Amino acid sequence: MRRIDEDIKKKEYKKAYLLYGQEDYLKKQYRDKLKKALVNPGDTMNYAYFEGQNCDFHEIIQLSETMPFLAEKRVILIEDSGFCNKSCDDLADYIKEIPVTTVIIFVESQVDKRNKLYKEISKNGLAVEFGEQKDEILEKWVAVRLKKDNKRITREAFLTFVQRVGTDMENIDKELEKLVCYTLDKDIIENQDVLDITTEQISNRIFEMVDAIALKKQSKAMLLYHDLLALKEPPMRIMYMISRQFHILEIVKAMTNQGFDAASIATHAGCPRWAVKKNQYQAKSFTLDQLKEAVRDGVEYETLVKTGKLNPQIAVELFIVKYSSMSNKKLH
Known part of the structure; x- marks a missing residue:
């Protein structure tokens, strides 16, 4: 550039x-x-x-x-x-x-x-x-962008903001416009402002769903799934996003076990550096073999749906039930 x-x-x-x-x-x-x-x-x-x-x-x-x-x-x-x-x-x-x-x-x-x-x-x-920008670059860019409107954002609010809206700069720009309008009467944007007005990405809902699966909270995972269906998200898009999250967990767990640092893990897993720790914590609930199996199951269920052998909504429910019921006694 x-x-x-x-x-x-x-x-x-x-x-x-x-x-x-x-x-x-x-x-x-x-x-x-x-x-x-x-x-x-x-x-x-x-x-x-x-x-x-x-x-x-x-x-x-x-x-x-x-x-x-x-x-x-x-x-x-x-x-x-x-x-x-x-x-x-x-x-x-x-x-x-x-x-x-x-x-x-x-x-x-x-x-x-x-x-x-x-x-x-x-x-x-x-x-x-022009790839996904690093956290520190996004933080500087957001600060410069807000300075034009005579505003600043707290560190806590920025971290919440990026976690909710993602790292796509076009989406960030749109959400910043909303934040600026919402906080017309104040100079400093705080955490609650971010929670009040920004639109949370579907990937965050998926992460929360996988979190519920990891903690064996099957009812919560199902509730989150049906919330997404109510928002008109197609079941197979949800299946893809869940599979993608399990693939990220597989990479994160494998690289963590091998002693790689957060920056290297973020690069290979395709997630922001700030998300590595959250993914590491989530991955602790599964063995590496279970994560690999989950990725394979995601592909298999997609194939069954495409060939008309399985209903798409039921495919996601089967996946949630299997992995929220799976024993994780032999974690490594």
Whole structure:
């Protein structure tokens, strides 16, 4: 990200940029930064936009070869094309041939780093990954975001906020807007404000459900499940989320047993660092074999539902009953 900022500041641009990863908010921010820096307001003659899997790379190449009209650069923005996940050798070979008067910006959710186009952009342009941000970066960003509205947030309130709304920056931004409006008459946002106005993510409900399963509180787990059904959450999405949580627990328990630190565990398990301790505590209620079995069962139940051999709602109930009744005497 810093390299893009430097390019904009120096007005020295690469031939091609690839912005990729799951953090959509930051991707959009830097996409727009580049576009604003390179394209004059209202200039439609020197700017072209392509979107989707059916982008014609021949048209892109042809357009790239066209000199800009009364402007320094011709800018081509390509989003969600999938070019970095499939064979597109002609476009890959063209990257190093892009004229100095053209800048091509690719914005993708996923890329295959073995892909030829990805390698060519990395070599002849700039590829930047926008992944989930670390806790300390999010905390600084939230503080700066709130400072614009002359507000601060307590440490306790921030931790509660991130636990409730997650680490997706677009969602964080929306929830901060709600918080700012809710606390118009005060300068400091406190824990109760967060609890009062923010919307809790479904992943938190799932964690609470798995917690109930781990503590063998079957009735509570079932109640939480039916609450989610009442909120119109599809049973198989709930099944997927439960399976995902058990997979996280499996990784956390295995790596904890091997002595890895919280940062390494968070990276491999795909969870925030602050959540590692909570996951470690939850994982204590299961053996490593039980966690592996739970992940396998999740896949099996999904298959049975897809083949019409099992009702989706009953599949989740069977899973809850099995793992909230399972003996955990031989924990390791």
